Amino acid sequence: xxxxxxxxxxxxxEAFGNIKRIxxxxxxxxxxxxxxxxxxxxxxxxxxxxxxxxKMMVSMDATQARGFSVQxxxxxxxxxxxxxxxxxxxxxxxxxxxxxxEVVQSGRVHDRMWWAYHRHGHELVNRQALIDDTKWWIExxxxxxxxxxxxxxxxxxxxxxxxxxxxxxxxxxxDASGVDGFGSLRVH
Numbered sequence: 484x485x486x487x488x489x490x491x492x493x494x495x496x497e498a499f500g501n502i503k504r505i506x507x508x509x510x511x512x513x514x515x516x517x518x519x520x521x522x523x524x525x526x527x528x529x530x531x532x533x534x535x536x537x538k539m540m541v542s543m544d545a546t547q548a549r550g551f552s553v554q555x556x557x558x559x560x561x562x563x564x565x566x567x568x569x570x571x572x573x574x575x576x577x578x579x580x581x582x583x584x585e586v587v588q589s590g591r592v593h594d595r596m597w598w599a600y601h602r603h604g605h606e607l608v609n610r611q612a613l614i615d616d617t618k619w620w621i622e623x624x625x626x627x628x629x630x631x632x633x634x635x636x637x638x639x640x641x642x643x644x645x646x647x648x649x650x651x652x653x654x655x656x657x658d659a660s661g662v663d664g665f666g667s668l669r670v671h
Contacts, residue, residue: 487520489529491536498523530582540636541586542627549628551579552621559617567605577601580620586637593619 490505492498502523506516526535531547558568558576568576577597584590596613607613627635645652 487530489534495523531579532582532586534639536639538636539639541639542636543583543586543624545628548624552624552628555617555621555624559614559621562610562614562617568600570601570604573597573601573604583620587623 488505490498490501492501502521509516525537526533528534528544528547531544531551533542533544535541555576558572561568577594580590580594580597584594593616596607596609596616599609600607600613640651
């Protein structure tokens with residue numbers, strides 16, 4: 484199944500050409516495109532993230548962030564009462580948190596318990612960690628849901644920018660493995 488996909492172009496015409504080529508490949512594979520979802524622009528929301536190619540920034544869409552925050556609060560209430568969220572909803576939350584974690588650097592630390600919940604369900608041993616991670620996401624998505632939020636924009640960096648300004652890159656190497664969790668970490 485192909486749900487959402489994104490392509491870019493240096494002009495509107497190039498973007499439309501890319502859409503046609505990708506759609507053709509998918510149609511040849513037997514998939515159909517929902518033309519009503521087709522969007523072209525320099526500022527658009529994709530999977531809850533506002534991509535602004537004029538400012539070369541991405542940010543979280545306030546409306547979708549508010550909605551997701553409300554949903555998380557409902558799931559948190561169920562979990563805190565000792566109940567369980569259904570498997571389809573857990574998969575949805577994992578997918579959304581995974582996507583947000585692509586943009587939010589510290590997100591990976593706080594989505595792992597939802598993935599553990601997906602794997603273990605009601606047998607999850609550390610429910611308190613799931614509760615704590617969910618509270619962290621609720622607080623963050625609530626802030627994103629405010630219209631005047633600060634610090635909500637993240638730069639879109641091109642390869643040429645990184646080549647010109649290597650100080651923007653951090654390369655992390657680690658051999659922190661094994662049962663004891665000890666190892667070394669070097670940042671370049």
